[in-house]
Amino acid sequence: MGLPDDLALPEDFVPRVPPEVPAEPRDAATVVLLRDGSAGPEVFLQRRVDGMPFAGGMTVFPGGGVDQRDADTSVSWNGPQPSWWAEQFDCTPKLARALVCAAVRETFEESGVLLAGHSAETVVADTSPYADARQALVSRELSFARFLSEAGLVLRADLLRPWSNWVTPEVETRRYDTRFFLAAMPRGQRADAVTTEAADAYWRTPQGALEDWKGGHCGLLPPTWMTLTELATCGSVANALETDRAVGKVVPRVVRREGRWRVVLPGEPGYDET
Known part of the structure; x- marks a missing residue:
């Protein structure tokens, strides 16, 4: 494709x-949050603030760069171990651990959705008690490992699925080696736009988002366009999460x-x- x-x-x-x-x-x-809607699966999208150093004004999924502290081995963890994620993304187990923690942390920072629970089998239903911690994570005053420890939470790596790996073209001055994950929206939680990086946030079917782009109502970068196109063929969130994919690094x-x-x-x- x-x-x-x-x-x-x-x-x-x-x-x-x-x-x-x-x-x-x-x-x-980057994490693609999914939920089942009346017209099929929906994805959570954010339009980045105009003028931002990277992808300003574009419509994207929640995500961001890895913090060095994301590799902290003290994080309580449930699900596939870093060695498994390392195989999926062709990287070291240390980096794989950091990527999974960054995926969960950035999703919480940018959308208020937290893929963690008080046990290995649960997910918090209300993240509002962690509002202060969320802001402290954004400002980097608090590490994700410390937040989880103090809140008595277990990171739910089993709720994530590897999807793709895109690298920013060499011609650009800001470049990212971004691993894309899928995750179903936890029951009881709500995604919001309480972030300085987004001017707007909303749920849309993948096909609807592509039609918005086609009509000039939003801007999409190639990884976002491709991910939406791929997800538009999935009839449900379960089908998307069960998709068996080989993740290769794409360098446009x-x-x-x-x-x-x-x-x-x-x-x-x-x-x-040239």
Whole structure:
């Protein structure tokens, strides 16, 4: 599956003078929250604030960069161990642990959804008692491991599913090596827009979000467009979570065509253009 011809990057996303040496990608995690709606599965989307250093104004899933403290081995953990996640994302167990913790932490920071419980079999139904801790996590005054320990919570790695791995093109000055996860919306919780990084947040079917993009009502980056397209074929949240996928690292490239910046994927015509 390739990207559509009319998917182009905004002009200000590509520097006029590309860096002589590509920036080192920063490890990051993104979580696609899913719930079953009357018209099929829905995803939680956020429109980033205009003018942000990375992906300003674009519609994305919650996520962000890995904090060095996310690799803390003291985190109470239920589900596949870091060694299993390392195999899925082709990385070290230490990084795999950090990626899973970052996925859960960033989802909580950006949407208020917490994939953790007071035991290995439960998930908190109300995250409002942790509002102060959420802000302390955002400001980095509190590490995720310390938050879980003080709250007596177990991280539910078993609620996550690996989905894909995208790396920002070399031409861009801010680059991320982002691992995408899926997770079902926990019962009783609600996703919100209480974050300085989002101007708006809402639930939409994958097909509806793609139609919004087609109509010019939202901007999508290639990983988001591709993920929505893939999820549009799933008839339910359960089907999406049960999908068996091989996760390979995708490193797109940017080329100039017909006066616009186009993104091409490995194996597509033009990928090796200068």
